[in-house]
Amino acid sequence: MVQLSRRQLLVAAGAAAVSLAGCGDGGESTQNQDLSGNREGAMTQYGVGDQFKATAPISFSLLYNNHPNYQLKEDWLFWTELAKRTGVTLEKVAVPLSDYEQKRSVLVGAGDAPFIMPKTYHPQEDAFVSSGAILPVSDYLDLMPNFKDKITKWNLKPEIDTLRQEDGKFYLLPGIHEKPWHDYSLAVRTDILEQLNIPVPATWDEVYTMLKAMKTAYPDSYPFSDRFSKPTPGGNLLNILAKSYGTMGGWDYQHTTWDAGASKFVYTGAMSQYRDMLQYLNKLVTEGLMDPESFTQTDDSARQKLAGGKSFVISSNAQTLVNDYRKDLAATLPNARMTKIVLPIGPAGAINPTSRLENGVMLSKKARESKNFVAMMQFVDWLWYSDAGMEFAKWGIEGTTFTKDASGKRTLASDIDVIGLNPAGTKHLQKDFGFYNGVFAYGGPLELVQSFFSPEEMEFQKVLNARPPIPVAPPHPFSDEEREQVSLWETPLKDYVTQMSLKFILGQRSLGEWDAYVNELKSKNMDSYLNLVNKAHERYQKANG
Missing domain, CATH: 3.40.190.10 (Periplasmic binding protein-like II)
Known part of the structure; x- marks a missing residue:
């Protein structure tokens, strides 16, 4: 007779519980x-x-x-x-x-x-x-x-x-x-848009065009100087921009992203979509359209630049628009007008990016x-x-x-x-x-x-x-041993992705070295991490028929 270990019995019981839960309301x-x-x-x-x-x-x-x-x-x-x-x-x-x-x-x-x-x-x-x-x-x-x-x-x-x-x-x-609620986007000086005869941008390409026009009119400025970068560099900007590219970054960075076409998880920081997002930001910084301090400065510094007329675009939610920017500008530039624009559309199309x-x-x-x-x-x-x-x-x-x-x-x-x-x-x-x-x-x-x-x-x-929500990624629950193992890999991997992302954005490392960077992630157990994630996903799928 085959005897099961306590671990195997727990896993078998868990699989049965998952199957039962799949038939009901989740409890x-x-x-x-x-x-x-x-x-x-x-x-x-x-x-x-x-x-x-x-x-x-x-x-x-x-x-x-x-x-x-x-x-x-x-x-x-x-x-x-x-x-x-x-x-x-x-x-x-x-x-x-x-x-x-x-x-x-x-x-x-x-x-x-x-x-x-x-x-x-x-x-x-x-x-x-x-x-x-x-x-x-x-x-x-x-x-x-x-x-x-x-x-x-x-x-x-x-x-x-x-x-x-x-x-x-x-x-x-x-x-x-009940419904996804997305709050964060960019706030823009609409009086500057009117002055330059520029429409409110609807896409990230149009954001670039807007910033170019602002830079031409105000060559001594950085049109875009951002906040929400402490403790996560580019916390909001990388979050909303990454979703627009079909990946994850900033506040919502996760090690893996579900690739529905391939029916498997891929490593987020090595995705071509992630690279394309970094390339877009690098273009903004290289062309002087975005303040390179955006990824390290305090919120107060970013607000001061906006209030002083040194920048015109900044990350925002509904509360910061009303409580911060409009109040700041009313005290320094009373004729300025600021609006939170609808989340720009990127390569992933018109989506509602929030769970x-x-x-x-x-x-x-x-x-x-x-x-x-x-x-x-x-x-x-x-x-x-x-x-x-x-x-x-x-x-x-x-x-x-x-x-x-x-x-x-x-x-x-x-x-x-x-x-x-x-x-x-x-x-x-x-x-x-x-x-x-x-x-x-x-x-x-x-x-x-x-x-x-x-x-x-x-x-x-x-x-x-009115925009469709992003698809929900399938579960991939780890066993205790797997969780213990990935916990040893996650911090070094995430820290390296964060470090290299900033270097690529700021031009301190050429995006021509992307393949070398991916190999460096592999040396930090990226492939082993992915294997465990996909193995856990397949096990869950099998348990649920």
């Missing part, structure tokens, strides 16, 4: 788990649309990402109203945004992690799976009716499956969007032993995934921080401002009340996501929403 049943000792404070009946309210006051520990733009205040209305509605008090372990990921790793590694850990970006959870320190949340989705309902209603199973590990489970509850998954919530494995575990799952489900919870986290309290008319349209209270909606407001929704806080408010129905958008931003989104 496994809790019916075979004994939760009788973990129901204290939980509601007996809790379903889609129900207001969660603990049967007795309870508290849960939470790792709190303390954003510098709205520092934590214990007297925020958010906390008192949350306790009033749910019976839950959150014991916050506050960590500055700049140290959040490192502190989270230390706490998890030491076994001291709070029960609830939001602001976790996939695949950050992968590092904690093999130790057993975090909960396989997919085992408990029966306790989360709102989450399950939206996965089914919004057909999110393909995206959810990308979170699965080799055991068939997933360990992160992601923020979810419907957001950063999400990890749960400590210790939470499973809590007498209040079921109540905690119901609470997480209500706050992050119910329509009422998402509205509360974003807008606050109807009649206090906002009003709602008969059509459902929400309006901020007249004395409250956020993202420039009520510039004369003396109070701030985030800073003074704690709502619209990135720890709790992200994702949701399209109507809610767009509810803070100005008419200008709605026009931007209307164009993006």
Whole structure:
């Protein structure tokens, strides 16, 4: 008789779990788990649309990402109203945004992690799976009716499956969007466009033409001086430009990209599309159209150049356009006008480059032993995934921080401002009340996501929403041994891609040496990394028929 090792049994069980999950809504049943000792404070009946309210006051520990733009205040209305509605008090372990990921790793590694850990970006959870320190949340989705309902209603199973590990489970509850929401693009001085009689660029080729015309009219300028390059050089620009070329870069760089034509993963930093993107940027720098400091300077430096009329184009999202650039220019160049242009089209065509998954919530494995575990799952489900919870986290309290008319349209209270909606407001929704806080408010129905958008931003989104989303890459979950191996390869590979990308862009290395660069990646185990990724993908495919 053939005997299977514990590892082989786990893998076989995982394959079966994946197959079962493929037939449903992405979650496994809790019916075979004994939760009788973990129901204290939980509601007996809790379903889609129900207001969660603990049967007795309870508290849960939470790792709190303390954003510098709205520092934590214990007297925020958010906390008192949350306790009033749910019976839950959150014991916050506050960590500055700049140290959040490192502190989270230390706490998890030491076994001291709070029960609830939001602001976790996939695949950050992968590092904690093999130790057993975090909960396989997919085992408990029966306790989360709102989450399950939206996965089914919004057909999110393909995206959810990308979170699965080799055991068939997933360990992160992601923020979810009904529709892709893309915010970042370029902001352009439209008064300069009018002066030069240039249309708003619709493609990256037209961006180049625009910058050439600006350089001709203002030869002492760098028309494009960018921000969002710390800690990731070219974080936003490489992200949006790479997607336009059919690859990945900057903030969203991943080691591998799915090649649908070849039905396999390829190494991102060695793709011809990645090379073409670098060549485009090199052309901008070489011809004096882009400030070479764009990839290393602080945001403040980039803003100062824009406000001083030394540049005319910069990376932007909706908030920075209103809160930064327009305010800066109003103080220095009051006749200047600035607009966030629709994401330019590149070789990949007109696409919406954003996933419907957001950063999400990890749960400590210790939470499973809590007498209040079921109540905690119901609470997480209500706050992050119910329509009422998402509205509360974003807008606050109807009649206090906002009003709602008969059509459902929400309006901020007249004395409250956020993202420039009520510039004369003396109070701030985030800073003074704690709502619209990135720890709790992200994702949701399209109507809610767009509810803070100005008419200008709605026009931007209307164009993006009409574009097809980029395809979801298939899963390739690693085994524990594989994950341990790739973790040794990933950092040296990514660091080298980042280092060489900058050299190619800035002309410190000729793109004629591209083949040599690819060979250097191979010497850093690129091919071995790819082999493991494709092997894991094939194994997943086989397990799913």
